[in-house]
Amino acid sequence: MELITFVIAFLIGAVMGLTGAGGSILAVPVFTYLLRLDIITATGYSLFVVGITSLVGAIKNVVQKNIELKPALYFSIPSLTTVIVTRGTIVPLIPDEIFSSDSLVIEKQTLLLGLFAFLIFYAAYSMLKKKKVQEIKPVFDIKRLALQGAVLGVIMGLLGAGGGFMVVPVLVLIAGMEMKKAIGTSLMIISVNALSGFIAGASGLENIDWIFLVKFTVLMVAGILTGGYMTSKIDSQKLKTGFAWFITGVGAYILVKEFLSL
Structure with missing residues (x-):
């Protein structure tokens, strides 16, 4: 089982390298269903893995000068605050049993995995839709940038996920950044937030x-490095x-598995 898990880790990285997405979206289901970790541990591990892998990409983009600090700060300060509060304070306060009646019991694990499934659907939609980012004139709006960050x-604090598919469009459309710099800046934002969230929730x-x-x-x-090398092929x-x-x-499987058993 350990060998299969590590092969999957490499494949997840390869997909990230080829598509720029997929880290936490695949890591959480692997940790939950393959390794049978509880949802809090699975999302915590996901934050660590995504944080480190994003950090590697961020360092590369710092060297290439593809990071803009000003928009990153406007986005990161509120996002850093909410991920720490959510992971360190709110998540531990969520009861193991959310709702209970004679015929229905909804547990924390079921609720969070259900929300995670809908996040997966949003990620899939963002990949499938025809993007016309360049046709829209960006307007730098600090309040909207901060709100999106929060x-x-x-x-990220609740689900251990929320990567480039959420951050990049915001940086392009609201901060007016070029796509290459938006991707580089998003990696820095994701790494800081994910690792901070992991540290905040580590005691749990x-x-x-x-x-x-x-x-x-x-x-x-x-896997990321291999995938990056293969992008031209x-x-x-x-x-x-x-x-x-x-x-x-994957999202449909999660919903069926978690909610048909209720």
Whole structure:
């Protein structure tokens, strides 16, 4: 099982390298259903893995000068605040049993995985829709940038996910950034938020398996580098479309598994 898990880690990284998406969207289901971790541990591990892999990409973009600090700060300060508060304070306060009646019991795990499934659907939609970002004249709006950052922090704190598919469009449409710089800046934002969320919620994780986490992360990074090398040899847009439909299936599987058993 461990070998299969590490092969999947490499494949997740390869998909990230080829499409620029998919890290947390696939990591959480793998941790939950393959390794049978509870949702809090699974999302916590996802924050660590995504944080480190995004940091690797962010460092590369710092060297290439593809990061704009001013928009990043306007976005990161509120997102950092909400991810820490959500992960460190709100998540531990959510009761294990959300709702209970004679015929129905909804637990924390079911609720969070249901929300995660809808986040997957949103990610798939953002990959499938025809983007016309360049046709829209961006208007730099600090309040909207900060609000979007705060929302991202809550989502990341609750679900251990919320990557470039949410951040990049905001940086392009609201901050008026070029796509290349928006991608680079988003990696920095995601790495800071994910690692901060992991640290904030670490006290709620029992017996963190650091050896496993490091191995999984290293293999994901190796996959990202491999995928990045292969981008010139594969039609990444077609792959992205196929991946979007694949994760739609993952989201549907989560909903069926969690809610048909109620």
